[in-house]
């Protein structure tokens with residue numbers, strides 16, 4: 001008898017070196033044993049030294065991908081990644097309203113860790129107005145938290161207030177990822193503001209490495225995979241944090257500079 005597979009979708013850009021974007025999402029889905037699908041919004045020409053060109057898919061093509069996938073499949077959860085501009089955001093938001101694709105994980109991809117811009121400056125408002133109210137969970141990093149809230153967020157108190165502001169804008173759960181830019185720090189703590197108004201902390205040791213391309217994508221993809229299985233937000237975030245940590249702790253030695261993380265290692269250690 002055929003087993004019904006759990007389908008998880010990434011709506012994202014592809015990064016040609018496989019470290020981030022759609023490829024990292026699909027590696028993560030595979031490792032967490034859900035069936036992964038990829039709806040392509042953009043493609044970037046990148047390697048471990050940077051991103052050198054990018055192309056955005058035509059909105060009509062993005063629309064077609066939504067239609068053909070929903071004609072044929074029942075999607076249990078999705079995550080968003082690189083959305084590039086306000087036209088793509090409008091198309092994605094309209095389709096998230098039109099089709100029931102299960103749980104929605106919003107990863108606000110604005111800029112890579114090395115300063116390449118992946119979302120137009122005039123697109124933040126559309127992100128806040130059109131996508132935030134649809135999110136089951138949003139996963140901003142330190143830079144994205146300040147951009148989206150317009151607040152300076154240095155202390156834990158300030159991070160809590162920032163999370164509350166994002167929740168008021170419509171995201172049910174808000175995961176404020178911790179800073180990891182101080183070589184002397186010993187831990188990285190991500191703070192979740194859950195739907196019930198409670199704060200939860202997820203802490204792992206800090207790993208001092210430059211090989212962290214794709215960490216944000218991986219974390220949000222694993223959250224989507226676990227939500228697709230019907231697990232709770234807290235259990236999904238915990239698995240994603242553990243998985244991402246193991247993937248950073250056992251890097252794959254490819255490329256000369258800012259290398260990828262290792263989804264094989266994480267697969268072994270979080271089963």
Ligand SMILES: Nc1ncnc2c1ncn2[C@@H]1O[C@H](COP(=O)(O)OP(=O)(O)OP(=O)(O)O)[C@@H](O)[C@H]1O
Nearest residue numbers: 113141177180188205206207214215216217219244
């Ligand atoms: N050096 C590190 N040591 C330990 N944990 C880390 C490190 N870097 C990132 N993490 C963890 O990886 C996860 C992803 O967070 P991160 O802040 O890297 O996302 P991001 O900046 O959005 O990533 P990206 O730029 O790849 O999208 C978080 O759980 C974070 O705590």
Ligand SMILES: Cc1ncc(COP(=O)(O)O)c(N)n1
Nearest residue numbers: 013014020021214215216217
């Ligand atoms: C196409 C694409 N999407 C997203 C990211 C960010 O990746 P991350 O922030 O997880 O390193 C990237 N570098 N390329």
